Amino acid sequence: MNDQAVLIAGGGPVGILLALSLAQRNIPVRLFEAAEAVNDAPRASTLHPATLEMIGALGLLDDVIAQGLIAPTFQFWDRPTRRIVAEFDHAILADDTKMPFVVQCEQHKIARLGLERLKAFPHASVTFGSPVEGFADCGDHVEITVQIGSGKEIISGSYLVGADGGRSTVRKALDIDFEGYTFPERFLVLTTPFDFAAEHGVAFRAYFSDPDEWANLFKVAGDDGKGRWRAVFPALPGQTDDEVLDEAANEARLQKFFPKAGRYEIFHRNIYRVHQRVAASFRRGRVFLAGDSAHVNNPIGGLGLNCGVHDAMQLAEQLAAALCSQRPESDLARYDAVRRPMNIEYVQQQTIANKKRLEEKDPAAREANFDHLRRTAADPVAHRAFLMRTSLLESVRKNADFDARNLSD
Incomplete structure (x- = not known):
């Protein structure tokens, strides 16, 4: 593979789908992931319509649907009254x-589907267990330092994309600020096979407003296809991991949520810190940021992974156009000019508002929120407008309009 390859740090779904999109455009690509394998811990799973369009363009839609669950509806609940x-x-x-x-499809499945497709392209390679430890922007190419086995290698390429997560080595090496804040409370995720849809009429995506303890419920297929429900709760600030993950405490949370005879079976417990942050820039020279390395947000609304996929698809298109001399290299400035404002407007603002809506404590404000949701759902025009925004279709259409104006100049 020659030094015109696009180099990617990070083998999550964003990095892998970026690599696949480039490979399908006949662009050489080399991806390096620090971990030894795809991370299969419970993480993002919601794929909105705008993202499904992109997944379809990659030829992965049927496989994603087959390994996931279709969720046509979602609900807002008043938790105290159920x-x-x-x-x-x-x-x-x-x-x-x-x-x-x-479509509810766990992100590790998406990553594995992309990896399998990449095998068909001789000009694409993926190397696990090989962290990108440093790089140099040499003006007309980039050079990265990669730990491979017991040694280090210097590898040249045309551009570098940091898709290496919220603690991104690439972003830190660029000294780009990660602007925003971290929530004082952490989020607890409990995974159970209990069927909340059959027993209580809960949609596969549901959000529960509660001034004392908001919650989310969403269903995934699980690796065995039998179905798993993930319940998300806020942990009290100051609690230790052992206190949050305590078996009796977890059982009490679920029984308070939806009481039932007998204990809840819990397959998995996870606790994590939650951030609202956006990189001050998504590009510096021949180096780009995509996905969590560029932006992180709370998961209420399921927007983070989707926005990362959108980053990857726009960046693949622009890099391919520049490398094939279809557009001037200066056109790459559009990536930061478009993707950063889009994330702030459609992801940061929405996810912050979603959390505030669920945790609202003032009774009058809670009722006003409920009335607004009811009126919106009852009005077909408002209903559509609300879903155009939450599904990110509005942002994609706005992006397309921006591109059309820019490319006609």
């Missing part, structure tokens, strides 16, 4: 997209 406040149905977007639904 009543549905409003339900939204993506079917109203049938005239806007060929995929008027959400």
Whole structure:
């Protein structure tokens, strides 16, 4: 592989789908991942219609649907009364997209599907257990230092993309600020096979407002296809990991949520810190940031992974156009000019608002929120507009309009 290859640090779904999109455009690509294998810990799983369009363009849609669950609706609940406040149905977007639904497909499955497709391209390589430890922007190419086995190698390429997560080595080496904040409370995720849909009418995606303890519920297929429900709760600030993950405490949380006879079976417990941060720039010279290395957010609304995939698809298109001399290299400035504002407007603002809506303590404000949701769901025009935004279709269409104006100049 020659030194025109695009180099990618990070083998999560964003890095892998970026590599696949470049390979399909006949661009040489080399990806390096620090871990020994794809991380299969419970993480993001929601794929919105706008992202499904992109997954379809990569030829992965049927496989993603087969390994996931279709979720056409989602709900907002008042947790103290266990009543549905409003339900939204993506079917109203049938005239806007060929995929008027959400697919719940765990991100490690998406990564593995992409890896399998990459095997068909001789000009693409993926190396696990090989962290990118440093790099140099040499003006007309980049050079990265990679730990491979017991030694280090210097590898040349045309560009470098840091898709290496929230603690990104690439972003830190560029000395780009990660602007924003970390929430004082951590999030607890409990995975159980209990069927909340059959027993309580909960949609595969559901958000529960509660002034004392908000919660989320969403269903994934699981690796065995039998179905798993993930319940998300805020942990109290100051609690130790042992206190948050305590078996009796977890059982009490779930029984308070939806009481049932007998104990809940819990397959997996996880606790993690949650951030709202955006890199001050998504590009410096021949080095780019994508996915969590460029932006992180709370998971309420399932937008982070989607925005990362959108980063990857736009960046693949622009890099390919520059490398094939279809567009001037200066056109690459559009990546930061578009993706950073899009993340702030459509991901940061929405996820912050989603969390505030669920944790609202003022009774009057809670009722006002509920009334707004009910009116929105009941009005077809408002219903569609709400879903156009939450599904990220609005952001993609806005991006396309920006590109059309820019490319006609």
